Amino acid sequence: MVSLALIGCGSHCRGNHAPALAQYAKDYPDRMALAAVCDLDCERAEGFASEYGFANVYTDYVEMLEKEQLDGVVAVMPIELTAGVAVDLLKRGMPTTVEKPMGYTLDEVREILRTAEETGTANMVSVNRRFEPLLRRGVDWVRGQGPIRYVRASILRHNRREDFFVSGTGIHCIDMLREIGGEFASYEMKMLQGDTPWYHVDVDYASGASATLDILTSDGSVEEGYEIYGEGYRLDARVEGSSDPHLLCWKDNELVVEERPAANEPSFIRLGPYAETHEFVTALEEGRAPWPSVKEVFPSVEVAYTLDPSK
Numbered sequence: 001m002v003s004l005a006l007i008g009c010g011s012h013c014r015g016n017h018a019p020a021l022a023q024y025a026k027d028y029p030d031r032m033a034l035a036a037v038c039d040l041d042c043e044r045a046e047g048f049a050s051e052y053g054f055a056n057v058y059t060d061y062v063e064m065l066e067k068e069q070l071d072g073v074v075a076v077m078p079i080e081l082t083a084g085v086a087v088d089l090l091k092r093g094m095p096t097t098v099e100k101p102m103g104y105t106l107d108e109v110r111e112i113l114r115t116a117e118e119t120g121t122a123n124m125v126s127v128n129r130r131f132e133p134l135l136r137r138g139v140d141w142v143r144g145q146g147p148i149r150y151v152r153a154s155i156l157r158h159n160r161r162e163d164f165f166v167s168g169t170g171i172h173c174i175d176m177l178r179e180i181g182g183e184f185a186s187y188e189m190k191m192l193q194g195d196t197p198w199y200h201v202d203v204d205y206a207s208g209a210s211a212t213l214d215i216l217t218s219d220g221s222v223e224e225g226y227e228i229y230g231e232g233y234r235l236d237a238r239v240e241g242s243s244d245p246h247l248l249c250w251k252d253n254e255l256v257v258e259e260r261p262a263a264n265e266p267s268f269i270r271l272g273p274y275a276e277t278h279e280f281v282t283a284l285e286e287g288r289a290p291w292p293s294v295k296e297v298f299p300s301v302e303v304a305y306t307l308d309p310s311k
Contacts, residue, residue, distance in 0.1 A: 131272030
């Protein structure tokens with residue numbers, strides 16, 4: 001039985017991690033227990049405990065670690081708090097899932113990476129596109145078709161004018177491009193001037209393939225898509241939150257895969273947090289490293305922070 005705790009009861013956690021954990025505990029009561037939840041706001045933590053089924057409530061995560069017999073922690077906190085707590089958890093030997101992009105600065109993320117490597121504590125980064133079911137099935141399909149020649153990705157948003165968009169949200173696409181095509185050999189960003197900056201990124205993969213990424217933060221729509229091209233095949237995927245989430249795959253001029261998420265499927269499944277939970281719990285059960293680790297995701301963070309003009 002894997003005993004887990006949750007640190008952080010904010011809106012992102014409410015929409016993703018908490019319901020995924022609750023559903024997984026319900027589906028597999030013999031595999032996972034929700035031992036505790038912690039937040040600086042006691043009333044909010046108590047609300048989470050009642051709604052999602054956590055056994056105990058804390059406002060101090062150190063006290064929680066001392067009193068509970070935990071096998072792992074999921075930490076979902078404001079970015080300015082993430083690195084300090086993550087480093088402390090890893091130094092204490094507590095297996096931890098941490099939200100991207102892991103730190104307010106790249107140096108903070110490097111400190112998490114150093115600590116993870118020095119301690120050997122099991123660690124995982126929540127980059128949910130890797131676990132989004134439609135997209136995951138699409139990437140797995142592509143891997144059976146032959147070498148990738150070109151990838152085109154885009155993330156479009158309405159009225160997203162905040163600083164740190166590239167590193168905080170655009171990192172989803174950057175990380176997914178690495179998951180699709182492997183490591184980058186080089187990349188270059190062009191800023192498209194206007195009332196709100198937009199960004200175009202050209203990527204050359206170490207494999208010899210190429211990719212482009214468009215980050216348009218105020219184009220009046222909400223879409224995120226990935227198109228993958230190889231000799232004799234093509235994939236077109238639109239992720240959850242787009243106007244028409246789908247997976248379409250062509251092979252030799254024939255549409256061979258056409259999938260859309262079930263209308264009644266909850267967002268925490270469609271977006272990937274449930275599959276993330278499964279990976280973390282299963283890794284802890286099997287005594288292996290969860291995937292993806294801080295080390296595996298760090299290159300995505302490094303690219304995102306390098307490209308982000310607000311950093």
